[in-house]
Amino acid sequence: MNVLVCIKRVAMVGARIVVTPDGQEIDTKQLGFTVSPHEECAVEEAVRIVERLGGTVSVLTLGPSEASEQLRDAAAIGATHLVHLKTDGREFDPIATAQAIVEVVHQLEAVSGTYDLILFGNEAPDTGDYQVGIRVAHSLDRPCVTGVKNLEVAETSARARREFRGGDELFELDLPCVLTVKEGINLPRYPSLPGRMRAKKAVIEEFEPVWQASLVVKEGLRVPNVTRERAEILGTGVDAVPALLALLEQIGVLS
Amino acid sequence: MSSYEPSRNETQHPSVLCLVETDDGTVIEASLRALSFARSLAQSSQARLIAALVGEIPEITASSLGSFGVDEAYAVTSTQLSPYAPVAWAQALRQLLVTCGATTLLAAGSDRGNEVMAHVGALTSEPMAANCFGATRIDDETVRLSRQRWAGSLIEDSLLRSTTALMTVAFDGVSSQRAEHATTTKISAFAPNLDESDGRTHVARWTGRSAGISLADARVVVGGGRGVGSADGFAALDELAELLGGAVGVSRAVTSLGWRPHNQQVGQTGTRIAPDLYLVSGISGATQHLAGCQSAKRVVAINTDPDAPIISRADYAVIGDLNQIIPALAAAIRERNSLTS
Ligand SMILES: Cc1cc2nc3c(=O)[nH]c(=O)nc-3n(C[C@H](O)[C@H](O)[C@H](O)COP(=O)(O)OP(=O)(O)OC[C@H]3O[C@@H](n4cnc5c(N)ncnc54)[C@H](O)[C@@H]3O)c2cc1C
Numbered sequence: 221m222n223v224l225v226c227i228k229r230v231a232m233v234g235a236r237i238v239v240t241p242d243g244q245e246i247d248t249k250q251l252g253f254t255v256s257p258h259e260e261c262a263v264e265e266a267v268r269i270v271e272r273l274g275g276t277v278s279v280l281t282l283g284p285s286e287a288s289e290q291l292r293d294a295a296a297i298g299a300t301h302l303v304h305l306k307t308d309g310r311e312f313d314p315i316a317t318a319q320a321i322v323e324v325v326h327q328l329e330a331v332s333g334t335y336d337l338i339l340f341g342n343e344a345p346d347t348g349d350y351q352v353g354i355r356v357a358h359s360l361d362r363p364c365v366t367g368v369k370n371l372e373v374a375e376t377s378a379r380a381r382r383e384f385r386g387g388d389e390l391f392e393l394d395l396p397c398v399l400t401v402k403e404g405i406n407l408p409r410y411p412s413l414p415g416r417m418r419a420k421k422a423v424i425e426e427f428e429p430v431w432q433a434s435l436v437v438k439e440g441l442r443v444p445n446v447t448r449e450r451a452e453i454l455g456t457g458v459d460a461v462p463a464l465l466a467l468l469e470q471i472g473v474l475s
Numbered sequence: 476m477s478s479y480e481p482s483r484n485e486t487q488h489p490s491v492l493c494l495v496e497t498d499d500g501t502v503i504e505a506s507l508r509a510l511s512f513a514r515s516l517a518q519s520s521q522a523r524l525i526a527a528l529v530g531e532i533p534e535i536t537a538s539s540l541g542s543f544g545v546d547e548a549y550a551v552t553s554t555q556l557s558p559y560a561p562v563a564w565a566q567a568l569r570q571l572l573v574t575c576g577a578t579t580l581l582a583a584g585s586d587r588g589n590e591v592m593a594h595v596g597a598l599t600s601e602p603m604a605a606n607c608f609g610a611t612r613i614d615d616e617t618v619r620l621s622r623q624r625w626a627g628s629l630i631e632d633s634l635l636r637s638t639t640a641l642m643t644v645a646f647d648g649v650s651s652q653r654a655e656h657a658t659t660t661k662i663s664a665f666a667p668n669l670d671e672s673d674g675r676t677h678v679a680r681w682t683g684r685s686a687g688i689s690l691a692d693a694r695v696v697v698g699g700g701r702g703v704g705s706a707d708g709f710a711a712l713d714e715l716a717e718l719l720g721g722a723v724g725v726s727r728a729v730t731s732l733g734w735r736p737h738n739q740q741v742g743q744t745g746t747r748i749a750p751d752l753y754l755v756s757g758i759s760g761a762t763q764h765l766a767g768c769q770s771a772k773r774v775v776a777i778n779t780d781p782d783a784p785i786i787s788r789a790d791y792a793v794i795g796d797l798n799q800i801i802p803a804l805a806a807a808i809r810e811r812n813s814l815t816s
């Protein structure tokens with residue numbers, strides 16, 4: 221079983237997002253970087269599948285040089301092959317991202333065979349475009365299910381479940397296929413010390429993706445107006461309980 | 476007023492086409508919001524508002540479409556469309572788009588709406604802008620739009636340059652508003668030309684709603700974060716939630732620690748909640764958490780730290796230890812209930 225997982229390096233924003241003075245980017249000077257919890261779960265799922273059925277876990281990212289950190293994090297929990305589509309920092313839109321990924325998948329598959337599964341996050345945390353996985357699936361002419369919360373993989377088929385309006389939808393697919401997953405499909409492991417040591421030395425295969433201009437032309441970013449500035453303080457400690465009770469009564473949530 | 480003058484050909488008016496999702500014949504709230512958004516875009520470009528529904532359109536559905544100002548609705552039917560098959564839905568919409576000469580296609584920013592629209596984008600090689608909450612047509616090839624980034628913590632203004640504008644509508648960014656004047660919606664049937672491969676990926680089995688109050692629909696949510704301190708600490712929150720007829724919601728810190736299952740997580744990568752009251756304790760208020768409770772009517776925070784970000788985003792706050800306050804509040808409610816009953 222060969223599994224490919226696509227992950228995206230994003231800033232770990234805290235309580236507030238700051239936009240750069242030109243209004244084009246977010247200010248990341250004080251921030252750390254990570255990948256989406258959905259994608260962490262996708263990597264974990266791939267590692268579990270390969271632990272059970274044998275094979276390889278490749279992890280791919282398209283991003284600046286520093287995105288190699290996120291690839292090494294994936295290696296620390298068990299990814300065996302790391303693939304970096306190195307950009308000069310320019311933003312790739314979903315169409316350009318999908319095309320670059322497909323290009324490299326063709327090259328890699330020509331050498332080491334078809335990926336039985338290609339996993340994505342359901343959506344990226346920053347742009348939230350909900351579409352890179354679907355575009356890749358169409359270009360490769362493979363079936364695709366999004367938002368997967370439970371996955372059973374056999375040699376040539378997969379059963380994928382997801383939530384829908386409080387119930388549960390089951391899809392049955394033939395491999396190879398493309399799946400986008402959501403956090404909750406598993407609880408990712410913490411990297412072990414040997415895992416971290418291995419990750420440091422892991423080889424990263426590099427490619428140069430072709431940038432193309434987006435048809436959604438960004439004019440600027442802004443922080444939404446918040447209607448609330450500060451809460452009304454009802455009190456401190458248990459002394460505030462009567463005020464809290466009165467408030468619940470007033471809101472009408474007490475029967 | 477918009478200065479946009481649509482170029483009209485002899486037979487077709489410009490139109491905005493909107494996918495409408497129903498649940499047991501009722502138009503879902505996310506689609507009502509998408510329709511409200513679509514109507515204002517249609518009005519700004521003197522276009523007709525057309526709805527697409529998969530399956531028959533019963534009288535009751537037609538009348539609610541009318542109250543949202545829908546000029547025409549298509550009942551899209553084919554054996555490939557049901558059970559739900561995302562590619563087939565996208566193919567059908569793409570064909571309907573051509574048939575009714577629409578230049579804009581919209582859907583709710585729901586799981587299904589985003590999925591179908593991404594497939595339409597892939598099939599047509601057109602861009603698809605997700606989670607928009609504002610749009611005006613500038614000319615035949617340009618829509619100016621505002622969309623949510625970072626799960627709503629940031630807004631992007633941009634120009635969508637395409638002869639077919641594909642968008643989904645942000646749930647939290649738009650309200651559902653009936654049209655000033657209801658219309659009589661003309662209902663037509665549309666049978667798309669689909670083959671078996673379009674329905675290749677479809678729902679093989681659907682298991683209905685589970686019992687109990689779901690987090691997404693709960694009127695009251697009692698939230699707990701890392702500040703609860705342990706898995707056992709949640710017993711008091713469970714009890715309070717039960718007294719209030721609500722559900723417990725938690726932060727990612729809590730699910731990552733394994734204290735609570737992920738289906739209780741509120742936020743960007745968890746559940747979006749919209750209760751009348753979110754009583755949130757021991758949660759600091761990271762943007763990714765707040766993204767999940769933007770639609771809460773009232774937020775009451777309990778936190779030991781008066782400078783926690785949640786305090787500046789809540790309506791009311793109590794400063795103090797949740798492990799004392801929550802049990803005391805539960806006791807006070809029980810006492811009140813015993814007096815009033
Ligand atoms: C891409 C991405 C997606 C994410 N998605 C989500 C998501 O969906 N949901 C989510 O919640 N997070 C999400 N996160 C994580 C998020 O950034 C925060 O790390 C997380 O919300 C913090 O949880 P917390 O508030 O419980 O913990 P902390 O930030 O550690 O806050 C604990 C709070 O408890 C208070 N406290 C401590 N003791 C007490 C006490 N005895 N009584 C009262 N108060 C007390 C403290 O003052 C503090 O404010 C995401 C992160 C990323 C990068």
Ligand SMILES: Nc1ncnc2c1ncn2[C@@H]1O[C@H](COP(=O)(O)O)[C@@H](O)[C@H]1O
Nearest residue numbers: 226227282340341343344349350351352
């Ligand atoms: N730059 C990137 N590099 C690798 N994978 C990406 C990149 N951008 C998006 N993806 C993948 O596509 C998913 C959906 O992204 P999006 O369509 O942008 O919301 C993400 O969760 C990732 O798995």
